[in-house]
Amino acid sequence: MKDYKPSREDRLRALVDVGRSISASLAHEEILAQICTHAARLLDAESAVMTERRELCEDGTSPCLKVVxxxxxxxxxxxxxxxxxxxxxxxxxxxASTLIVNDVMADDRTDLAVATKLGVRQVVISPLLYGDTALGTIFAFNSAEVREFDEGDSEILEAFAAQAAIALHNAHIFETEERRLQELTALRSAQDDNVLQLQSLVRAGMALNSRLSLDDVLQTLLESAREVINARYAALGILDNSGKRLERFLHSAIEPEAVLRMGRWPTGGGTLGIMLRD
Incomplete structure (x- = not known):
């Protein structure tokens, strides 16, 4: 059996490294992985795992712990x-306290299915406490009898758990603020669209009540309609008294080259042609 004891310098160096990572711009996934790596090394454990508490899991169970x-x-x-x-x-x-179990399979509190799947023989577990709220856990374990975990290991893991809780809390704040920003951006965009539509309708109403020529009024109405429905192009055809030919053809946002290719007024083809035939 090993008898590994990290020095005070080792502990401080690891904690300082994690503290710097939390203060830096590293993604929280990298910080949490770094904490697990340091914890496994300083506890001379085979592995370290961090979980986050979820009130509702994908399989419908609640609450549960998700490995992060x-x-x-x-x-x-x-x-x-x-x-x-x-x-x-x-x-x-x-x-809300650290557990040390040096014979997992003999402990009646053990989830035997999980312990067997992971091959856990010895484990030390600390909750990730932020204030009075448990955000998850961090645990280090061995799949064979290496050495018994003790109170010194518990203290080390609790120090890492405190830093992990801060990192997770910061991640939650960031995700909440990012989601709020997206919602505000979408709301602002919708409001801007509504303002543009209202402005278009106001212009159309003013044109109807103005002394503009008929062509100017129709052009304003056409452009307002295009803006309100957010269309790329718009066109307005006015039939003559026979009801078979276009007397006027107005357009909005159609390139001049395209207008030239259509000729003076489009007749017999496209959507307008179909409408005329019908």
Whole structure:
């Protein structure tokens, strides 16, 4: 059995590294993975895993724990879901304290299915506490009897748990603010569209009540209609007394070259031609 004890300098250096990462612009996923890596190394553990509490999980269970970070070569993948009920992780959250179990399979609080799947023999688990709220857990484990975890290991893991809780809380704030910004941007865009539509309708109303020529009034109405429905082009054809030929053809946002290719007024083809024939 190993008897590894990290020096005070090792602990401080690891905690300082994580603190710098939290203060830097690293993505929170990188920070959480770094915490797991340091925790596994300083506890001389085979692996370290971090979970985040979810009130409602994809399979409909609630609450549960979702794996959000691991040390390298961990026997569990990101995104996997662990139960809170009837598990050591759940007990650590409920008690808001660190658990040390050096014979997992003999402990009646163990979720035997998960322990067997991961091959956990020894484990130390700390809740991620931000104030009075448990955001998840971090646990380090061995799949074979390496050495017993002790109170010194508990203190180290609790220090990392405190930093992980800060990182997760910051990530939640960032996600909330980003979502709020997206909602405000969408709302502002919708408001801008509404303002443009109202302005177009006002211009159309003013044109109808003005002394503009008929062509000017119709052109204003045409452009207002295009803006209100957010169309790329718009055209207005006015039939003569026979009802078979165009007397006027007005357009909005159609390129001059396209107008020249159509000739003086389009007749017999396209949408207008179909409407005339019908």
């Amino acid at each position: 970070a691991t040390s390298p070569k961990a026997s569990i993948g990101l995104g996997e879901v662990l139960s809170m009920e009837g598990s050591l992780n759940g007990r650590a959250i409920t008690q």
